[in-house]
Structure formats: structure tokens, C-alpha cells
Amino acid sequence: MAKQFIPFTEAKHRSAVIVDSLHPNGLVLAHWRGAENPHNTADDTSAGIVLNALRQNIKGLDVPYVTANHFDVDGFVGVWSILNPAKALQNEAVLRQMALIGDFRELDLTNAAADQALKLVCWLNKVEKEKFYPPFGADEWEENEVEASVPKFTYFLEVFGEVLVHPEDFEPDWKTEYEQVLVDYQIINTPVTQVTTFPEIGLVQIQTPQPVHYYALFSRTIGYDMVLAKYSENRYELEYKYTTWVDISSRPTLPRVPLKPLAQILQNLEASGHQWTAESVTDTGPILRLNGKQLVKKERYANPTERPIYSSSIAPEIIIKQVVPYFQERFKGISPKQRWTWPEIKEFSK
Template identity: 60%
Template sequence: MIKRQFIPFGDVKEKKAIIVDSMHPNGLVLSHWRGAPTPAEVRDDTSAAMVLHALRLNLPGLDLPYVTANHFDIDGFVGVWSLLNPEPALENEELLRLMAHIGDFRELDLNHPLAGEALKLVCWLNTRERDMFYAPFAADESEEKEAKRCVDKFRYFLREFGRVLQDPDWEKPVWEEEVADVLIGYRDMYKPDTKLQRFPDLGLIVIETQKPVHYYALFSRTIGFDIVLTCYEGNRYELEYKYTTWVDFASRPTLPRISLKPLAAQLNSLETSGYTWTADSLTETGPLLRLEGKDLSRMERYDHPTTREIHTSSIPAEEMKQLVVDYFREKYAGIAPKRYWSWEEVKELNKTIGR
């Protein structure tokens, strides 16, 4: 069996490699990034799942001696670790697939028999990453700087993860605080005073709940949906596209992203609180529409709703919900869901329907 080695992303120019959760022409790409030239026979929702599928198929190109990625996150790390440790990876395939899904899409389903173990491992990675290195998107706005700085993360976790995978409880003091936070939020999401309204034709779900919770808890109620309007007590709102619409999502068709900026302008025409509605670019990993969102860094936007202030709007909840539903119903009129939208198609569509 070939012995593979992790290399920094910058080295892939000279060394042909397996490229995980990233893109580069010099090697075999196993990535769910939109437009990535991943072989069709291993397409899946996460990059790690593609890697595991490729290992099972012994996909041509896996004989390359080097593995790389241009950023560190749970999905990419699981994919890289699996290529360097193929036998234990395939022995733990379902658990690793679940880790990648929770890490990337933040959809936790505690009914899955391995969800508890996956959550411990994901929270161990999250906590160690934040405490020993830096939080996601904190390296810099520059992808090049992240590609260089993430190497230390990979080296540490590639060395330590196998030990923790064998028994996550060895590291309980590391993960227990975040796991507890997730479970408390998960319980809140299933309380009677948390209300859901689903609009499957729009890919939209509206969640009314008392207070912000950890994303793994919040998005536990959003499986199968791509747009989330969260309405908290006191007329506090956030609207966001999930990461499911940034990647080439394989398991189901999706609608294309529509710019949220015209909706922000419409809300500003009604808002009397003194705050301003802002919307991120549709190419952001998880675009947010919120009051005073322009001051958030990428790191803050990526972080959990519990970590950012959510301002009170003058717009009543029922009116807010109706405005959002009407906006998407108008914009998506005549557009059918499909798999594998290209960014060119998405941008052209937004020009056609008007920003």
C-alpha cells in the first residue's frame, strides 16, 4: 500500500498531489467545491465522503504520494487524515462521514446512532483549533495566508486525531463544554415554544425561538432546507443561506442563491429603529442578512449566533416573515431546483431577475 504524505498547498505546484476540499490543476481533486473537477463516480455532499468513496473504489489517481488542502476545517481534515490512514478510515467510515457533515453543514441529528461520538470528536477539533491555533477565518481575509498558516493545524491534528478517534472520552475535558452548549440548544429547539414554518418550494424554513443557540442545534431543525429565517424574542432576526448552496450538493437538488441585498433595501425602507439592514455577497460561504451586519468580520459571521449581538427591529415578526416569503416567492418564480449550479449560472440568473 502506498505511503502518502501531507504537503503544504503551496508545494502542489511542483509536486502532483491529491487535492482535498480545494482545487488545483496539478493532481486528483476530491472536493465538493462548486465546479471542482471531482470524478463523477465519487460525487458526494462532503469532500471527506468523496475521499472515503474513492478509497473504497480504489479510484485511479490515488497512487499519488502527496495529499494537500488549502485551508483547515473538519471536512477537509477528515479527508486528508483518511488518505493518510486508509485502513482505520474505512473501519470508521460512517463516523467520519458524519463528522464531516456536522462540521460543514452544521446539521446535527441525534437520532443517528453515531451522532454522540461524532459530536464529541467535532467539538474536540473545534476547541483544540481555537485554543491552540486560531478560529476559522481568523488567519486573514486572504486565502493565501490561510493556506500557509493552516499547515501547523494539519500537522498537529494529523498526529493526534487517531488517538482521540479510538476513545473520545480520553479528551472529555476538551470537548465537554461545547458539547453541553450544543445539547442545551438542541433541547431548546425541540421545546413547544419553538415554532417552525416550512416552505419546501422555496427551500426556506422559518424558526421562531426565544434566544440564539449553537449552530449545530439551530440547524438540527433545518435538514433538507437551504434558507433559514430565525426569529428570536423581541423582533430580532437573522436570515441566511446555508453552506449547502455554496458547494456542489450531491444528495438532492437545490435552488440557486439569490442576492439578499434588494431585500435589505426593502427592509431599510420600513425600519425605524435607527439600525441598518445589511446583506453579504451571495458568494460568501453563508451569507447573512441582519441589522448592522456590515461590521462583522468573516470570523464573526461564521461563528455561532450566540456570539454576536442581534439587534431589535421595528418590523413585527409576522410582517418580517411575510416579507421574506414574498421576496423569495417572487425571485424564484419559474426557477426549478437542480444539482450542480455553476457560479456563472447563479450570477447570470441574478442579473436576469434583477438585484
């Protein structure tokens, strides 16, 4: 039976496959916390869960509709796969890599499918911004993402199949970002960049001369959930990856603990005149950073190269001596596990 994409608001009237979202009226295929996915479909990404469900032809896929409550790479790939199951399974490796790059920004060019996936993600990024609005940009137009994302789905569901098969025909749309990622990927994977890991707290420190594209920066963070980026001139950003906002199945994780107390600790040492700030643990990607002005969500989601990163008066060796003990103390007696609940995570903020 041919399926149809419907706006998320219609799911209350029509039973649908619910991708990368939660809704009681349908089959949920999502890595969101609290999602109850079908047996043996677990995956780190929602698109991966969808592909697992398609491969097993699980019960519940026969409903005529599919929907999602927001547009991003992972959710789009999942929705497209439900509508095009045969083509999705033929291109499974590339689609899985698209979801990983899009959601977790974890680019691994040693994976044979990653290069094509990167081109497709870069194509989607550019066209999304040019024809519609950037991720988390709906508020700028005083629109709700649930409703504002529908035209995106309508457009990309129509054209993506051709781009997937012939990405070379769409090179003008992906080439600029793709080439920048490759340049930055080279920087991040050469001796000019120093990587230090702290497995007991899930932290990776990346010291590199200048801010780089997220897909390059996070290429060195696979298996970790917090990233401390240290750039020249005492510029720093510490952030939680999206791997701790969702339920990933490949490994256990530690819960998020609040960053604002750490921001206050650093503020007490700061003499630059700038303010250390951080978002709450429920934000999709909280960043601890020096602010000249408060960044809106779309600015924080954008690449580090697209936002100002201010110089701190705190030396690099002092930053790490504050950051590591902060998390060591808060994770004392806590073991990594899967399926942390939001109430459990919020408890750590008290």
C-alpha cells in the same frame, strides 16, 4: 505506499490528491462548484467523496501526497482519511457525520454515529481556537489561510487518531461545547420552538426564544438551504447555508439570489436606527441581519450566541410577509437542479 501531507503551494510541483479544494495538478476529491470528481464518488461533503474513493480504491489514489488549501472539519477529515485509509473505513460512519456537522452544521442525534462525531468536532473546535486561530481568523494576523493552515494540519494529523479511538480521554476539551449543544438541541426540538417550512423556496423559519448553537439550530434545517431565525424581542437573521455554496449530490437546490435588495426593502420599514445588511452571494454564508457594526467573517461564522443580534422595529408577521414573496418572485420559472455554476448564480445578481 505511505502518503504525506504537503502545503497546497507545493501542489504545483508535486502531483497530489487535492481534498476540498481545486488544483489542476492532482486527483480532485471535493464538493466545490466546478470540481470534476471521479465517477461514482459523489457525496454531499468532500470527506464523503474521499471515503467513497477509498472504498472503491479508485485510480489516482496511489500518488504519494495529499493537500488542501484551507483547514476545516470536512477538509481535515478528508485529508486524514487519505493518510489513514484503513482506519478511516473502520470509522466511516463517524467521519461522515463529522463532515456533515462541521460543514453544514446539520446535527442529527437520531443517527447512531452522531454523538461521537459531535464530541470529536467540539474537541477540534476548541483546540483549533486555543492552539491556533478560529475559522476565518487568519486575516487577523495578516496571514494567508493557504499558508497559515499548514501548522493546523501538521498538529491535528498527528493527534487525531488517538482522539478518534479514545474521545473520553479528551473530555475536558470537548465537554463544554458538547453540553451546550445538547441543551440547545433540546430547546430546538421541543414545543417552545416553532418550525415552519416553505419548500418551494427552500426556506425554513425557526422561531425560538433565544439564539442557540448552530449545530442545534440547523438540526431542524436538513433538506433546506435558507434559514430565517426569529428570536424574542423582534430579533432576526436570515442566512444561506453552505449547502448552496458547494455542489451537494443528495438533492437538487435552487440558486442563490442576492440578499441586498431584500435588505433595502426591510430598511425602508425599519425604525430602530440600525442598518439591514447582507453579504454577496459568493460569500460562504451570507447573513441578512441588523447591524450595529459590520461583522468580520470570523464573527459571522461564529455561533449566533457569540454575536449581538439587535431588535428590529418590524413585527415578526411583517418580516415573513416580506421575505417569502421576495424569494417566490425571484425563483419564478426556476427549477431546482444540481451543479449550478458560479456564472449562472452570479447572473441572478444582476
